[in-house]
Amino acid sequence: MATPCAAGTYSTSINLASGAECDPCPSGGMCPLGATEPLLCPVGRFGSHQEQSSCSSCPAGRYEDANVVKTATCSRVCSAGRWSAATGLAADAQCQACSAGRWANATGVVADAPRQA
Secondary structure (H helix, E strand, O other), X not given: OOOOOOOOEEOOOOOOOOHHHOEEOOOOEEOOOOEOXXXXXXXXXXXXXXXXXXXXXXXXXXXXXXXXXXXXXXXXXXXXXXXXXOOOEOOHHHOEEXXXXXXXXOOOOOOOOOOOO
16 A cells, blocks of 8 residues: 655655655645645645645734735734734634724734723
8 A cells, every 4th residue: 555645745756665755845835644736825824834734824913815825924914993813814804893992003903902092
């Protein structure tokens, strides 16, 4: 029985003789067990280092709305007047509006806390 390339690696080749012939998954993507090519991280997630078998969730206050190569963190932030403590968001619409009597003139805010002027 053939053994699949380990999670975090992939191979487009046939007739491999050992797992050492599998290639490391590049930054910005993921390679699950038996991958034949690196996969882009899905929306709301990113891949910051090589040999990842899965992608990390966008941190609070950030989101990613496209399947693109993301190597550092999610590139988009909750817009001014919005916030989010949740991770893995895929759209600005998932960020919460600041509640009555509160405001946020910065982007990427992670809490609906009272704001000092």
